[in-house]
Amino acid sequence: MNEGLISQRYAKALFRYAKELGVEELVYEKMKLFLENYEAYPDLQKALLNPVLSPRDKELLLSTAIGIEPGEAYIRAIRLLIKNHRESYLRTIAFIYEDIYRKANGIIRVNIITAQELAPAVMEKIQKLVTEHTSRQVEFSSSIDPQIIGGFILKIGSEQLDASVRKELKQIRSALLNV
Structure with a gap:
């Protein structure tokens, strides 16, 4: 079966379950923490895929990966994934859960x-400006990429405004080559 389809089914089920319990925002925050730690600690993925690790150890590892009290919905989801040998899909499930939560709550990501x-x-000032120009709730993040040389790239949902020096230099280069 397709990894995306499997992950989507688990993420939707988790969202419905969390919503029934009224903890969908808490699960959302836990999924964000899990993804941050998953990226920060590459050994976490290796440990999850380790067949020698017992289900109890995997549960403990995934509970510890979020650094806070996991809560019933998160723990039950983890146990179900481990029981069904789907723990390798957790990262994708977390991404899909975040997406479902954002759509359900009208949240737009800005980077x-x-x-x-x-x-x-x-x-x-940038956060205030972006928030004023959208009618939706904004989840703001920033990142650094020295390769853009200067300026900025603003990503709002699926749209992108590239005001970087790198883009300007590429345009100048292209214009000079086409002369």
Whole structure:
């Protein structure tokens, strides 16, 4: 069976279950923590795929991976995944759960990419400006990519505004080559 289809089914079921319990936001926060830690600690994936690790140890590992009290919905989902040997899909399930939660709650993701870290005051102004221009709740994040040289790239949902120096240089280069 397709990994995406499996992950989507589990994510939808988890969202419905969490919604029944009234804890869908808590599960959302836990999924975000899991994904942060999954990326920060590559050994976590190796441990999840280790067939020698007992189901109890995997449950403990996944509970510890979020760093806070896991809660009933998260633990039951983990146990079900481990029981069905689907723990390798947890990362994809977490991404899909986040997407389902955002759509259900009208949340739009905004990411600003800069060459260097921005001052907190500048970040606040950008957040305020973006929030004022959308009628939806905004989840703001930032990242650093020195390869853009300067300027910024603003991603709002599926749209992107590229005001980077790298883009400008590419356009100048292209124009000079086509002369």
